[in-house]
Amino acid sequence: MVGEMERVVEVEVPAVAVHERAYAMVDMAPTTFTRDAMSGAAMVLERQDNPIRLNLFAIAIRIYLDHLMDALAPRDQVEASRWFQPEEDAEGPTRRQRLAYGLHGGLTPAEVLELTNYDTEELLQEVTAAYRKLNKHVHGREKTIVHEVAEQDSVVRATLDALTALHETTRECRREIVDEIADALDSQAIEQFVTRTVEELDIMATHHTVDWVGVDERRIVKIDARLIEYEVVGWVGVTLLYGSGGDRRRGEGAEMNEEFPYEVRFQVPVEHPHDLSGAEITSAIDTSAWYGDDEDEDDEPGNDKLVGDVDPDFDPGF
Known part of the structure; x- marks a missing residue:
């Protein structure tokens, strides 16, 4: 009927079963063993008639978290971080300290807050509180x-x-750290790159000039206790010069314009993430197309030919 108010029917959406949630989290795990542990936790949850269901889940999650910490926060790296302070009666880093390292490596919480506006304290409290509550069920007692x-x-x-x-x-948090550091490093990264002599180009011509450098991707490969390893991937446009200047003026030399994919990596002290003055820089250019070696390869930057194919979502050192 015209003008009649439509009835809005609210449909209650059933909550996702806990075992389904656990299975959905398997792919978040960084290693084969942690994926197995989360799969085991999900399998336990499926059996609601198991009288010690929660206890077995607690054991699986404890295994998961312990090995997650081994992957994300090696004890020696945590202890080498500037912010690490041994806690009384603790043998080595605490679980909370290892969680903190997994979040931001050797950066201090204050530096993370300045870079990203993330206050890591709240998350650490939430995770450690949940772990303490769950840990009560690891050692089952009749009562x-x-x-x-x-x-x-x-x-x-x-x-x-x-x-x-x-x-x-x-x-x-990692992505915001990447973006903040990348914004400050881009121009410096390019400047450092174009002023270096790259061996792969030197063997292709008498001389070369770098005409332009394009940035396609920028990322942090690793943050450990002391260093941030940063990477830029893109394309470089060069002029390859054959013969001397006099040879080229007499028509006896040649100039050729070419484009190649490149990768540049920086190791920057973690306490000065924007300062490249003391950075160690390595460069790599993929010139395989020049020699006709890429018939079956993808010649985009970041392929397997470039040094150090790194998973951007996980690195055990970060």
Whole structure:
């Protein structure tokens, strides 16, 4: 009927089952073993009739988190970080300190806040609180077993929420660090690159000049306790010069304009992420197309020919 107010029917969306959430998190794990641990946790959750379901889940997540820390935060790197302070009665870095290293490496929390506006303290509190609550169920006792599935699922959801936040914030925090450092390094990176003699080009012509440098991708490969390793990938336009200037004026030399993919990596002290004055810089240019060696290869920057094919989403040192 014209003018009649339409009825809005609200449909309640059922919550995702906890075992399905756990299975969905398997791909977030950085190593084969941590993926196996999360898969095991999900399998345990499927059996709601298991009287120690929550306890077995707690054991699987403890294994997962311990090995996640081994991958993201090696103890020697945590201890070498400027911000590390040994805690009383602790044998080496605490779990909280290793989580902090997994988030921002050797950067201090204050530096992370300045670079990204991320306050890592809140996330660390959430993850450690969830872990402490879950850890109570690792060692099952007759009077502490949780039998109600709804109560079990409540603990499971809080744990999975905290782990999801850890993974997502780690990725977002790293990406913001990359962007902030990249914004400051781009012009310097190009300047450093064009002033260096690149061996791959020297063997192709008597001389060469760099005409332009294009940046396609920029990323942080690794942040450890002492260094930030940064990478720029793109294309370089060059003029290859054959013969001397006099030879070319007499028509006996030649000039050729070419374009090649390149990769530049920097190692910058972590306490001065924007300062390239003391940076160690290595360069690589893929000249295989010049020699006809790329018939079956993708000649875009970042292919397997370039030095150091690194997974941008995970590095054990960061």
